Amino acid sequence: MELGIALPTSGHFVSREAIVRVAQEAERLGYKGLWTYERLLYPLAEVDYVGKGETGPLDRYYRIAFEPIETLSYVAAKTEHIKLGTSIINTPFHSPVVLARRFATLDQFSNGRAIAGLGQGWMEQEFITSNVTRKYRGRGSEEFIAAMRAAWGPDPIQFRGEFYTIPPSLIDPKPIQKGGIPIIMGDSPLLL
Template sequence: MEVGLGLPNGGADVDPGELVRLAVGAERIGLDAVWVVDRWLRPHAPVAMPGVPVLVTMPAEYYASVYDPIDLLCHLAARTDRIGLGTSAINVLYHPPVLLARRLATLDRLSSGRARAGVTSGWMAEEFAVADVPPSVMGEGFDEHLAAMRAVWAPDPVERDGTRFPIPRSDIGPKPVGAIPLLVGYNTAAGLRRAARIGDGLHPHRNGLAHLARDLEQWRADAQEAGRDPAMMPVVLRVAADPTAADAPGEVFTGPPERWPADLVALEALGVDHVLLQFPPGTSVDETLAVMTPLSSGTRAAPS
């Protein structure tokens, strides 16, 4: 199983030099990928996530200043040689599909094929408003957006009919080095079914093993019902990692890091192919790398 690291590209005190140092260090210790988030703004009012009944009193503070994920990954591509470069996850519906496909392909070319794309539809009404995109495009619009991106990456000439995201017969480049996997995130049962139907892989955000196991069981059943083989689609899990937190039974990557290798074994048993750890804001580069080193592919012991 691969292990990756979420970079802290959001927050008032983000230091670009420290992001580079963390990405270079992650590559040095043998991690498989670094990942960055996508947020457009931090509203000065409570927001609610569709499908989640609890009203959030205020959006997270790091939403207020987030380095653009693709621009940042292109910068990191020039400072690294091997490590994967991923979005976790980009809100695709805020972007025209031709533009987003070209930007991801540019990243893939600049990094010699290291781009990975965690994707979601987006959920915050305020972000849809500033992107001048109606939230009603969620659902089928997300399907069509990914289809348009894949059309752009196909051989020229590109042409796509339809009332949403049509593309006139054109040459559009650059093309990616290979297939950029579109790893679909979700917040609802409908989103999980959609991921099974149209994704190149699944991108859950879970710390609880029981919840994750239920999601994976349902996703695999939905994929098979759609005539797809879930074994051919990677599961890339995002988790909140906190070595200072109290132990939480049934949750991974909380509490003493000495226990975290066992969490990797538990996730691998569930069929997770890659897990990326996002540390709390304010965790230093040195602290992060010290905790991650025993988990990296090159240094962790094989399960007994």
């Protein structure tokens, strides 16, 4: 069994120093991965916990949340071998080429340690802020992953789908990991 640990990228103890201290100690103790997540905003209105049938305020823990890939890139410079993953980044709020390039850059800077944890989003306020509808969930997320994998593939790239199109292009950098960066899917309102 491989164990990972969440970086303190939000909550009462969020700080650059705490993130580095936890990352370095986790690596020293033999943990296999460091994880962080995306939260676009802290809504002032109550949120609808999709699938739970309840509404309420988002926990104050999420009031501040550091950006995941930028945080992991910083941590990559402070560690040597521990994997660096997102748990999760919501695909509807991003462009697949831009996110593919950001993950590839992390993979380059970390010497092949990136893991792309992706989800479909759940909080209505984040969909509104991103100016996208929930129609990108499901098939849109599957196509998003296909477009990311295309961007990580050999040049020239070309991709055409229902939701995303990449005209014939050269897209770099490429990930160090053969076959591209591992992708895991998660999508629970409790996986924050």
